[in-house]
Amino acid sequence: MRTLNLGILAHVDAGKTSLTERLLFHAGVIKTLGGVDTGDTQTDTLQLERDRGITIRSAVASFSARGTRINLLDTPGHPDFIAEVERVLGVLDGAVLVVSAVEGVQAQTRVLMRALARLKVPTVIFVNKIDRRGAGGGAALANLRDRLTTALVPMGTVSAPGTPLARFDPGAWHDRAFQASVLQALAERDDDLLAAFADDRAVEAGTLRERLARQTAHGLIFPVYFGSAITGAGIEELIDGITDFLPAPIPPKDGPVSATVFKVERNAAGEKLALLRVVSGALRVRDRIPIADSLAGPIAYKENRITDVEVFTEGRVRRSDVAQAGDIARVRGLSDIKVGDWIGDRATAPQRQFAPPMLEAAIVPDDKGDAPALWKALCQLSEQDPLINLRQGDGEDGLSISLYGEVQKEVIEHTLKVDYGLSVRFLDTSPIYVERILGVGNAIEHAPDPFLATIGLRVEAGENEGRHRLVFEVEPGAAPPFAFKAIDEALEAAFGQGIHGWQVINASVSITEITRLRKWTTSTPSDHRNLTPLVLAQALRIAGTEVCEPIDRITIDMPADALPRVQSLLMRLDAALEPPVASGEMMMLTGTIAAIKIHDIQRALPSLTSGLGTMETEFSGYRPVRGAAPVRRRSGPNPFSRSEYLAQLKGARQV
Known part of the structure; x- marks a missing residue:
């Protein structure tokens, strides 16, 4: 069939x-x-x-x-x-x-x-x-x-x-x-x-x-x-x-195992249940399978063993020894699995079709003693929705999550109350800003104490979206493979918090110098991994960054007599508007506006247009913030303060 x-x-x-x-x-x-x-x-x-x-x-x-x-x-x-x-x-x-x-x-x-x-x-x-x-x-x-x-x-x-x-x-x-x-x-x-x-x-x-x-x-x-x-x-x-x-393609059942995970649940006992589509091959009970981390930079595999398989058929979920290519299955035993991970071979990572969350809010428990339980609960929820992007900063309001909107807040609050018995409240919602590199920055560290490694980096703006682009200006044999891998992984993490604490985007990084062959016997991956953020911080300071806010493109259809009222609101909200266009008795207004202002328009539009106005929004990129750059509370060791960074690393090792 x-x-x-x-x-x-x-x-x-x-x-x-x-x-x-x-x-x-x-x-x-x-x-x-x-x-x-x-x-x-x-x-x-x-x-x-x-x-x-x-x-x-x-x-x-x-x-x-x-x-x-x-x-x-x-x-x-x-x-x-x-x-x-x-x-x-x-x-x-x-x-x-x-x-x-x-x-x-x-x-x-x-x-x-x-x-x-x-x-x-x-x-x-x-x-x-x-x-x-x-x-x-x-x-x-x-x-x-x-x-x-x-x-x-x-x-x-x-x-x-x-x-x-x-x-x-x-x-x-x-x-x-x-x-x-x-x-x-x-x-x-x-x-x-x-x-x-x-x-x-x-x-x-x-x-x-x-x-x-x-x-x-x-x-x-x-x-x-x-x-x-x-x-x-x-x-x-x-x-x-x-x-x-609608085509029902015949998948390659004899090929290598490959499956994509689109949902993660937990049963009453807290056990993970992964919902996935088998793309090729077959998944069997007791198989040990490789799981590729969707959030890692270089593909990182972990092995888990399948303990139970269920497939969807005729309106119910049926236990089975195997899930074949084409099946939607629910699988137990994958303790390391997250939404977006894939199993086995996959040619390319999935491409984003919609904009990432543009909002962020701190979340605090009503009872301060529930803070550890709240962290654990949100970690489990982030397995189901990685875009929650759970962050732990300093201070009592240091726990924050990414959001698409106010309704999502209500759902998370309700879930924490009903499923985890936690009463929480959200603090003010703010945009998720980003940092863009302004110039070129070169920095180098020659085996500084306590690192037995030498690293030189040059950073500048790149055309790439998302993950940084890495360029090698040294010979591949200048250092062992583990050194390059450690630097790449450290860069991915370090770009998450730039000079002002926001993610740095569109970055191009060149490795200009690295440990010579004579250092192979003394350097370790941790030397390169821990030194890289310090070098990158120096390079970013020299290059400079600007903080940018997310903007949406808006299209509003409304009766013609509502146009002056809507235009007045949008101008107060600092929107950049294009000339309105007439379409019969309706008018269409387009432009761009800060994403954080969208909710204000949604609330006001029905009254301004007698309930006849409609609005579409689409992520349109970023623009520099006007005025003082907003600063985000940092999470983890701070490489922009050398003494603080080294002290936090030392404390982490002692723990």
């Missing part, structure tokens, strides 16, 4: 969890329909998900249809939990993007569509809620074309939209008008079909279906279905479209 790993994605409240429930019910996996409002759906299992009616964590369910086993991955729609969506994207064979027929394309819909297009994930679009008042098939399709993409193939029409009797009427492949509409959509991306369209030649239905499946598989075009997850309208046709047009 083919296996299709299918993501259900949408803006919050578009109905994707209800759609997941309806698909499972239609397939006979569940006997009664649960509901988001009643809090008894199959995939929203957290109490907070049921209380708030939103999806917070991705969840897996499974059913079979037309000879295909479909593993459904229900994902969050709220932007505060976009990291959950990103992790799921890497394990998908295809996706259903859900859009409400009433609200239409919304901000998060466009963000998700861009990510699916970049990754070329085969996608069908399901226009949900056709039974709701205000829904319209033609208007919904026009909204998709205007706000999302023109590469659409409507697979039918809607009858009685906006009423409980609304239904989806699928196009008939023998109908010439339906064939013509499909041909016209496909011809733009297929020269053979374009020639047939230009010559007004008929194309066989079988050929059109095959070409539609091919273009969908390559992420070039998107079949569109209409229906209602509540009434069941259009569900059977959607399932047909999923199995007809």
Whole structure:
């Protein structure tokens, strides 16, 4: 049987969890329909998900249809939990993007569509809620074309939209008008079909279906279905479209073992459960497997032994001796595993599709005696979401985490209370700034006490994003391999805290000098690892850095009479605005603004626009901070103070 790993994605409240429930019910996996409002759906299992009616964590369910086993991955729609969506994207064979027929394309819909297009994930679009008042098939399709993409193939029409009797009427492949509409959509991306369209030649239905499946598989075009997850309208046709047009590739079962971890849970006993997709080969109980750390610089492997394997099938999790390529599995025994790690061989690390968290907040326990327990709890939560980026600084408010938004705060606070019995409070939220290198800095240390190593470094701005670029200006034989590896690892850690305490980005580092051969017998990896931050600190001081704040690009649609009010607010918030553009009775305003101000706009926009304004945001990079540079409380030894650094190293060794 083919296996299709299918993501259900949408803006919050578009109905994707209800759609997941309806698909499972239609397939006979569940006997009664649960509901988001009643809090008894199959995939929203957290109490907070049921209380708030939103999806917070991705969840897996499974059913079979037309000879295909479909593993459904229900994902969050709220932007505060976009990291959950990103992790799921890497394990998908295809996706259903859900859009409400009433609200239409919304901000998060466009963000998700861009990510699916970049990754070329085969996608069908399901226009949900056709039974709701205000829904319209033609208007919904026009909204998709205007706000999302023109590469659409409507697979039918809607009858009685906006009423409980609304239904989806699928196009008939023998109908010439339906064939013509499909041909016209496909011809733009297929020269053979374009020639047939230009010559007004008929194309066989079988050929059109095959070409539609091919273009969908390559992420070039998107079949569109209409229906209602509540009434069941259009569900059977959607399932047909999923199995007809989304590819279920046959994975290499005989290849080397490879799997990617997209979720980590803990059971009631505190044992880790890793949810993963097996990309190739097979995972078996009692296998000892290599785990690659997703956060390490050079790939670092650890070995763990699998103690239990479960696979998702027919709506339940079934214990198995083996998880084959293509399976979604839940595995026990991987004590070192984290979200984003992978097992065995993988050609490249996953590429980020969404912006990292832009906010940071200190978190403190109400009872100071709970500080050690809070640290332990947050360490476990960071296994489930590495982007929490837990930091331990100095002082009673030194514990901080990264955030996407205010709702995520509420979820973390609730989780700590319910799962760990910890009452906490957050201090003020602030942006996560970065430091950029301004000039060129050269520094060298010749075997200073107590380090038996010599290291010379030159730092300057680079074009690379993320991890630093390392250049060697010394012969490979100038030092043993462990010395180069230790320097590289130390640089990755040291760049996490620049002159002002923020991460240094876009850095290029050259090793200009290193321990000579005669030092091989006396130098150790720790000498190079511990000396590197001191040399880097000197070089950064010489080069200089500037602190930059994250900025978002905003697009606001609003009634024309609301434009002066919105412009006034944005100018007060120091936004850089472009000239507004008219679109019928609406106005569109674009520009950039500090990410920390987005929440202020979101709160004010409904009242300024009589509830008719919508805003989309997208990470747009960094800009220098105006005024005094903000300073971040440091964590760990401080190489910018030599005496303090050496004293902290000495204290750590004694401990």
